[in-house]
Amino acid sequence: MKSFFDDGVYDEITTRIQQLQNDSKPVWGKMNVGQMLHHCQMPLNIILEKEDYGLKPNWLMNLLFKKSMYSDKLWRKNLPTAPGFKITDTKDFDTELKAITQLLDELNSRREKDQWQAHPAFGELTKDQWGKMQYKHLDHHLRQFGV
Template sequence: MKSLFDSETHTEILNRIDNLSESSQREWGKMEVGQMLRHCQFPLKVALGKHTIKKPNFFMRLLYKGFKKSMYNDKLWKRNLPTAPGFKVEDKKDFKEEKDKLVALINDFHEERTKKTRDPHPAFGELTYDQWGQMQYKHLDHHLRQFGV
């Protein structure tokens, strides 16, 4: 599995984002391209300690534990998976503004590639260094494929 901590993968993701435009159309799902760019910022903000999410209740922790490995393994996510409530973006977003913010967060995350430990993820608990980098890549890859880049 690729990792956003890897320099080649970091460059690949930035190039794919650069291939998006305001007129990019989704191949599945409900979000427009500006909404997707905003949505992709949330997991990066969580990883960087810039956004907090409510810790899940007991039932939800069990549910998250069941699909934790899918967050960083090589198997592609299915189309139209449900979005975590705190990461939903329903209002229209400015493409350029959201693209610039996402690129800045991707660069910030990549710059932290020497940071070997992080606080536990609020939903998934302890993650290794590799799992953090892989999870961020996988989420971005999923949504960039959603828009054909």
């Protein structure tokens, strides 16, 4: 699994995001492209310590899901979204595109950082685990929109 912190991955992700259009249709799932871009900002906000979304440590979630967050196995289509991360209201594509681009730029500017805070739900993660989790989530949703 690639890590967001690997050489070239920032360029890959930003190039793929720029291929999205206001009328891009999902290959699977219920979100439209603006909602997906807003949803994808949430894990970025967590790693950048801007928001924790009320997540709390949960031993069961750690046991069942933590390793899948950064393993090499792709997530299957139509995975259920955690309730606090579902986006159902209308989101403006241009606004969300600008916001996610700024977050990606900020994360990329910190890519040399070695120590990262604990995840509010999954606890301690290495830099590699954080980077793989970010890439895996973004890749999953970009594949959802065919880019």
